Amino acid sequence: MGDPMRIRATENGGVTEVKILMKHDMESGQRKDATGKVIPAWHINTVVAKVKDKEVFAAQFGPAVSKDPFLNFKFKGAAKGDKLSVTWVDNRADTRTDEVAIA
Amino acid sequence: MKKIMSGGVSATLGLGLCFLVTSVGAQNAPTASDGIAKYREMIADGNPAELYEAEGEQLWKKAAGSKNATLEKCDLGLGAGVVKGAAAQLPRYFKDTNRVQDLESRLMTCMEVLQGIDPKEIVDAPFGKGAKKAVEAVVAYVVTSSRDMKINAPMKHPKEKEMYALGKRAFYYRGGAMDFSCASCHDDASKRIRLQDLPDLTSAKGAALGWGYWPAYRVSSGEFWTMQRRLNDCYRQQRFPYPNYVSDVTIALSTYLAANAKGGVMHTPGLKR
Amino acid sequence: MNPKRREALRLMAVIGLMASTGLISQAQAAEWNKAAFDGKNLDDVLKAMGGSSAEKSGDVSLNAPDIAENGAVVPVGVTTTLKATEIAIVVEKNPNALAAHFSLPAGAEPFVTTRVKMGQTSNVLALVKADGKWFVASKEVKVTLGGCGG
């Protein structure tokens, strides 16, 4: 299981802005170790954000997304106090879900 | 539109300091500096150091070591268990160890005394790994708790003054195959290496620009770097030998920097290239 | 059986199990567009995303720095006045061109910011799908050599 995310979600005038930091190495698959062997790609594949079980935003990442990914997006239709849940899944089928109340 | 994907991502992508050699078109320096300023502004939002801070806060409260104790009674200089503001007043003299300590050496003392963790394990572990990794996360937590506070290392005890003098001497100490000292790059505010501006660490303003923004998350390595690690890599690039973890010279340099930066603001943890 | 294939099958089994036990949604298990992320250039990527060409559009705005001090972290933001249903970020000279793809369900604002790695100075493309068509804006981001030592 992955490490916790940091999620900030703030509602203002009907629009909720979300900022997420995910802890992940996002190994590109392009790097070599000290012995010259390619370090296999290891990265988050998908990120899904939901409010009340309804998807509000979804992302697919390739190996070129930076280490410890940052994601910032906005959506309408949620209220302060609603729970926003974010789930990522990586290419080794590791996953992590965290939840935050919209402020 | 170009369709040719030439070359591969450098083997050291995300790791090395100077990992890319790229030809950039003819352009004058001010434009380049403006571009860099925008880049820094854009990455300022969302510092991954927060991920380390969250982990560090958990570790602070989690029982560990042979004594199965937490760090909650650790005295960082403002009394047992006081984290808020503590980093802004380090390094300082501690009576129980009769030494001037920086944050990392003090955390090692707490881990040894309270938790029964062997300091040697911490010293011997590489940066970002093993027992050192835990210290680094706790550092992220502690320095975040001094954010926006005034830098105010005491500098009253004779041993603090002694460390300051040693730090100053170390700052100007030239040696090795390139004759470099810290001062070679850091005693003039108008200079830069490549496109990186170099703060004058001998002045209050410049020292605050350095001390006030470290420890930091480094995007070039994708890791959170403590002050010990920052100094370690300075010495590596200076072509000096390896400074021992929490050795006198590293604590002395931190003492010198913190004292010079007095009155400046803690922006820790920073976000650096 | 070759070990790579065995590993792949094991992973598929694990992901399948996670999906069937509700740990992750079926959609999330199936949704990663491998063909698009394997694409070597814009055409490959567009094809894998169900398009054929992308029209240059002033309604797509790409926010990226002129110069990145470090190619490991290059901030890229995309916004548009179009009714976007999908957004994608492409780095032309990366070995795999597509960096990230975003799905915008009803209610999502046409806005996203993330950070990508760049192996070298390259054009960065913001792709926006609206009314079933792809639109594009591009900008060159220079990746510089920094610091001393190495």
Place this chain on the structure above:
Amino acid sequence: MKTSQLIFRASVLCALGLASISGYAQTAKAQAAMDKAIVASFRDEGIISVASITQDETQALCSDPKMATGKAGAKQRAAIEAANMETILPPYDGVYLGDWKEGEKVAQSGRGATWTDKSSAVNGGGCYNCHQISKAEVSHGTIGPSLLGYGKTRGNSAAVVEYTWGKMYNAKAYNACSAMPRIGHFNLLTEKQMKDVMALLLDPASPVNQ
């Protein structure tokens, strides 16, 4: 230690013997104790030994900000410059200029000579870290002067060529406490690499002189 370094140390010691009477000797003792404490904080790692930061006379003098600039250290600095001048050796075959294209690569690379480098690693010159050199490279430092148009403004008379070689070989021969490394003196670059950098600066075809 190379013979040149031995001669160098001996001559500096003689020069300093005359100059260092008064207060300097006293503080020197206290500083020596501190220097010992500094060196004790390091360990050997990779290709870099703790012994490598034992100071020579140039480094020792220039570690004192008061002596490194201003009147107080003028005499000692002159002695140190003279001693460093003695170490400069011309190219083995008398040819000073190599290939500017190779020189550009040397100038770009800042690698080598750290504890994470192997002894077999090729050092870079790290020139762009501190100097502007060609217009095409905007990522250049400003610790050293701009070298843009170096050959174009100076020409390449024998005097200019020899001065440039000497400055690169041992910058402390011209300015005792210069920030520039003593590239030839400490073998930081090979003779061929130095010639290639010479060409980068002086060859009329080099982008530096366009």
